[in-house]
Amino acid sequence: MFISEAFAQTATGGGTQSSLMSLLPLVLMFVVLYFIMIRPQMKKQKEHKAMIDALAKGDEVVVGGGVIGRIAKIGETFVHVEVANGVELQVQRAAVVQVLPKGTYK
Numbered sequence: 002m003f004i005s006e007a008f009a010q011t012a013t014g015g016g017t018q019s020s021l022m023s024l025l026p027l028v029l030m031f032v033v034l035y036f037i038m039i040r041p042q043m044k045k046q047k048e049h050k051a052m053i054d055a056l057a058k059g060d061e062v063v064v065g066g067g068v069i070g071r072i073a074k075i076g077e078t079f080v081h082v083e084v085a086n087g088v089e090l091q092v093q094r095a096a097v098v099q100v101l102p103k104g105t106y107k
Contacts, residue, residue: 053094056080061106065096069106 056062060072062082070082073089080097081089 052100053097056094056097056100061101061103062097063099063101064090064092065098069101071106 056072056075058072058075061069062072062080063069064082068082068084068090070084070090072080073083074081075094078094079091080094081091083089
């Protein structure tokens with residue numbers, strides 16, 4: 002009396018289309034994530050590697066801890082940075098954060 006009869010619906014052939022449509026938001030989220038986070042980070046890493054490869058003796062640099070100095074010697078993996086007269090720090094090449102314009106460090 003109070004309960005109406007329920008009838009089962011027939012199956013349709015659109016099952017594959019609906020499963021593809023359910024994956025579409027996930028794919029779109031990955032594409033957005035790639036262009037917003039992953040791609041800029043890869044570009045930044047490439048620029049840093051190019052800067053590290055282009056280091057030369059006499060360049061004025063900033064080291065990871067904020068120390069400013071002039072490159073005195075360059076090795077395969079290490080760089081000697083002169084921070085004062087007669088005072089050199091040996092740091093890894095990757096620790097160089099920025100190359101300063103000439104004349105910044107006196």
